Amino acid sequence: MKTFLVPLFILAVLLAGVLFLFLAGPVTTLDLIQLAVIVLILAGTTVFVMDRYRSYKRREPAEDEYSKSLSQKAAAISFYISLFLWLAIKILSDRFTLCTGSWLTLGVLAMALTNVITWCLLRFRGLQNE
């Protein structure tokens, strides 16, 4: 039963976001980009949560030295990338007209996405000689 609760919760959040987006007014390109990023982050979170749940079922520790190293390395790399990301947003904000809130939302979502992608890439590649 619990196996279905996590995906159901994620699906409910996603549906609520989509409904809010379409009921709030006309949908812009920026709205769709934000929705796409949210979907990607939710997909990453689903993988992460299911992974933890499998560990729980196997009675393994939720975190060990490898998973901690992976998270720390992903955080360190994504922080470095985020610095350049905010610089790019600053340059773009001079050329395109958007409200400050939208730029901030884009920046935060892009940071989260960077972290998820970095974590997935490192997990696939491994942490050789680090």
Next chain:
Amino acid sequence: MNNRIKEFRARFGLTQQELADRVQVRRETIVFLEQNKYNPSLMLAYHLSRVFDVTIEELFIFD
């Protein structure tokens, strides 16, 4: 750095999950160790060598 964890695990007839349980890590850590995609901490290397009753030098091959 290479290691002989897979070889020793087969010799002792342990599954990856059983070895992971013995050294208190997740199974995926054993998977990445066997694929040489992760270098363990000194503590984990010590625990692994204790499970197989060998020295760290016998289990891990320093290039």
